[in-house]
Amino acid sequence: MSSKPIGLFDSGIGGTSIWKEVIKLLPNENTIYLADSKNAPYGEKSAEEILALSIKNTELLISKGCKLIIVACNTATTNAITYLRTNYAIPFIGIEPAIKPAALYSKTGAIGILATKGTLTSKLFEKTANEYTKTITTIKQDGEGLVPLIEAGKLNSDELYKLLENYLKPMLQFNIDHLVLGCTHYPYLIPQINTILGEGVKIIDSGEAVAKQTKTILEKNNLLKTSSIKSTHQFYINTKKTVLEVILNNPNSIYTVNELDF
Numbered sequence: 106m107s108s109k110p111i112g113l114f115d116s117g118i119g120g121t122s123i124w125k126e127v128i129k130l131l132p133n134e135n136t137i138y139l140a141d142s143k144n145a146p147y148g149e150k151s152a153e154e155i156l157a158l159s160i161k162n163t164e165l166l167i168s169k170g171c172k173l174i175i176v177a178c179n180t181a182t183t184n185a186i187t188y189l190r191t192n193y194a195i196p197f198i199g200i201e202p203a204i205k206p207a208a209l210y211s212k213t214g215a216i217g218i219l220a221t222k223g224t225l226t227s228k229l230f231e232k233t234a235n236e237y238t239k240t241i242t243t244i245k246q247d248g249e250g251l252v253p254l255i256e257a258g259k260l261n262s263d264e265l266y267k268l269l270e271n272y273l274k275p276m277l278q279f280n281i282d283h284l285v286l287g288c289t290h291y292p293y294l295i296p297q298i299n300t301i302l303g304e305g306v307k308i309i310d311s312g313e314a315v316a317k318q319t320k321t322i323l324e325k326n327n328l329l330k331t332s333s334i335k336s337t338h339q340f341y342i343n344t345k346k347t348v349l350e351v352i353l354n355n356p357n358s359i360y361t362v363n364e365l366d367f
């Protein structure tokens with residue numbers, strides 16, 4: 106069982122930001138990653154659609170023998186993880202915007218949250234935000250349009266930068282000192298975000314915390330890989346694989362990228 110892979114899925118290539126943190130902390134583990142780019146972004150879909158897609162991805166990963174699944178998508182986590190944990194026997198790791206540390210460590214009393222509509226309007230997000238931001242000014246921004254541009258390979262385009270500027274510059278008027286990234290695609294935008302917001306704003310994403318939680322759950326369930334055989338990583342995408350290959354760009358890992366209609 107311990108040599109079986111960790112499964113991850115996301116509405117496209119964004120969850121690879123989580124995958125990179127996981128294999129950095131757990132280099133011995135095998136992984137299978139599903140990039141559901143055909144249905145990206147999940148954040149603009151209904152709760153029912155998001156749940157149906159999450160079930161589809163989960164069952165495909167289980168059919169490929171995964172021992173644990175990381176829902177490497179904020180929107181899928183906030184809308185589907187309770188159902189998944191209730192209806193499937195293997196452990197699930199979810200991803201939520203890191204509101205708690207931003208609120209706790211803010212010195213100006215104001216934080217920004219950049220996320221998808223599907224995350225910002227979910228009950229789980231509302232519960233977390235209400236719990237930790239009662240005395241904090243919270244500026245929430247729907248990052249509409251960012252995910253499709255990233256999925257199209259336009260990571261460094263003027264179009265994407267201008268969109269980011271429109272979303273983030275107004276936050277500076279509220280004197281934010283932390284920006285929470287509420288979508289796993291967004292860590293790939295950190296260089297542009299830093300340029301727009303400057304050094305006074307700390308950017309927080311969930312990747313490292315998710316990797317640590319994954320290790321904890323594997324240890325708790327005696328699922329850590331003990332074999333010394335070099336780890337392998339399989340990626341499946343249901344659109345053209347070019348963008349996924351470019352964003353991975355990881356010569357230190359043995360991995361294959363496959364196009365699969367799912």
